[in-house]
Amino acid sequence: MIRPVRTVLLAAAAALAFVAIDTVLAKTEQYETGREAARLADEGRRLMKQGEPEAAIESFRAAIANERENLEYPLELGRALRTAGRLEEAEATLQDLLRNNAMDGAANLAIARVFVKQGEFEAASFYYHRAIYGQWKADEIQKSRLQVRFELADLLARRDNKRELLAELLPLQTEAPGDEGTQQKLANLFLTAGSPARAEDIYRAQLRVHPRDAALREGLNLTTQILRLDPMRPELNERERFQRSLHVLQLVMDRASVCAPPADLIQPLPAHTPQENLAAARQFWKLVKKDCPSTVSDSDRPLEVVLAGTSQ
């Protein structure tokens, strides 16, 4: 009977000893593999800075193999793959990452950029939105969300998607910091989105803080001109709208006459509505830009913005 008792006690002692051994070994393993992974990731970042994404990919892969728990490494691998133009692999890597946490802000942003490179703008927009509302580190949440919104807004501006752009800019107006650079960028985007009144508000507000800033003043002048020219302002009545539209058409025709003798110009048909006048103006403006682009100058920017703003 003594033997079983001794065996139970010995087994318990052995188990405790092995718990201690395993703990030490597991900690050592974690420490060593973590250190090696960090070294490899640093090497990858250095290679990325040197413009060697292919070599960086190998380093990031090795870092991941050493420490799978660190989700920074697959993210950096995804970025390196995108830089190297290996877009399908980048997408697969980032999708794997998103399978762990679909709301990871950084991963959503990275995959959105991959889709932009692939020309899949709808998918890109979807992931930009997930990045905006996704999870970020607590100390960078505001900055990151703002950056993503601006990046999405830039994309929408490039794609001339005014309605979605305006939808992105409205929350940005409340979230964006009040510094001059950010506000000026926001105002420019409002102009692109066909909302000069909001741009004017921003410029006026900024000029109250920085009254001598030439760039702000120039921006305000531009928006004022646009607002004076725009026939589609909501506060205008039908008559005023019609007269403004005729004025816009006349300005376009003046530019066109510089380009070709008035006799050669096809006269527009007598218009009955502001919309018809503006449609004709846009048509001629296209011809002017195509046939004699040298005649178009910076002073035509208000006209151009108005014509672009009324196209949607």
Place this chain on the structure above:
Amino acid sequence: MAEAPSLYSRFRRWIDEFRDRENQMTMALAVCVGLLVGLVTVAFVLVTGRLAARMYPAGGAGWRRLLVPTFGSLFTGFLLAKYFPFARGSGIPQAKFAVMVNDGYIRMRTVVGKLLCCSISLASGIALGREGPSVQVGAGIASVLGRNLGLSRKQVKALLPVGCAAALAAAFNTPVAAVIFTLEEIMGDMHAAVLGTAAIGSATSWMVLHYFLGDNPLFHVPSYQLIHNTELIVYVALGVIGGLGSVAFVKLLLWMRERFRHLPGRTVWIQPAVGGLTVGVMGYFLPDVMGVGYDFVDRVLNGDAVLRTLAILCVLKIVATATSYASGNAGGIFGPSLFIGAMMGAVTGGAAHALFPESTAGPGAYALVGMGTAFAGILRTPFTSVLMIFELTRDYTIIVPLMVSNTIAYLISEKFQHLPIYEALAKQDGIHMPDPHSKTRLGEAVTVMRAAPPALPAGCKAAEAMAQLKDSPFDAWPVFDDGRFEGMVRHADLARALSLEDRSATLRELVGELEDFPHVHPDHPLPAVLERMGSSGLNVLPVLGRANLHDLLGIVVLDDVLKAYGFAERRMK
């Protein structure tokens, strides 16, 4: 007033009572074994991994890769020859032997030796795996614990599969496949009564692994799927290639092992160094051939593969593993099977993808299926192979191709290599494993076994033997040489010798190879005894020990077998 019992005596009484409640005790022991085996296996896995990273680090000098395996295997060769002779090789045949033949007996010394020698071997980069040894260690811990707790032989035997399953669950991070493997390979019976306890042991051990190393599958693979239905043709081809490759590997390993076994006994301690040197030379040029190679497999599974390198690695790994194992190093073939399979799969898939890029997946998907294919072909556990790939990769999307390839590889392997590898290895060691499927309600040979008739000395002449045996009812008689059973001499052989007027021929010359003579083991079922009697035309068969064929336990006679079936006694001869 009576004195209150001491804490010690209360503890003794509690253990005593506990032993009487068999079900509860079995469950509690399964948890204890799972816990202990899990702790030991985690330590084993971590030690071998850390040591290997130090002994031959990635990007280290070539001379290290040459010298470390050579000297490592030289050292383990000495330890194995001098102190731990039962710690050689995989450990799975040894665990099977303990369960099926040796009443669950594994020595503590073997457990310690296996851990020590395998740690050195694997840390030196020998191209063998850690899973087989873990199984033997697990079974050994269960055996030592059970015996020291005063359990009956039957109970100790029932505890061994728990240790096996627990060890495999922790070594491979596959708790379900570990149980299935234990039933399919170790017990050879998917309906074995130990299923419940093996599952408890496996789960406990896996939780230990989980606690210390976290929730990480052994391999990380992207999600693969069948790209096009015609792709199944490529998976069929992979099954064929995997099957043939498995047969080639098994035959090479067995052939080399047989050659090593015929070398003089005094060279036993140096033989493992041949395996070490082979791995070292290969590793000098191609480092990925060394060790278990799971990191490399992981990269291949993720599609990071150069076709030519993979093809070379596949061939080198087959040779390296076969040489390492055959020369007597301590380590298993479980892990190398997966490596070889992954390479075969990636090469097949890479070639197919280059030819039909639109309708086939990349090499990674084929590497994944290839692992299962080689596993099914080499180890002949098709069910385990499918489950294990699921658990290793946690990828369930490629199930149909996996099953198709595995089945084909299994069938090809069975066709060209009749004996499964672990049984063939045991047979080379002179051990005949029982077939667990052959138990019947009629009983076993031992139930009708009778004492052997007086033995004939091997030096006896044919004429003398015939004179002695003319009134014997049997048609074969045991022949002994220096007290050692050498075989049976048949009546027909004696008659032929006399008809050829070769009256001076001794029985030693007439007795053929012992293995060739029809025989049975005590646990052979009576239908198998009858079948052997029928096919050999003998009415008497020797009953031999499974662990030692020279151990004549008795004889079985046709009349006794027929009586057991309920037939009336018939006249002999």
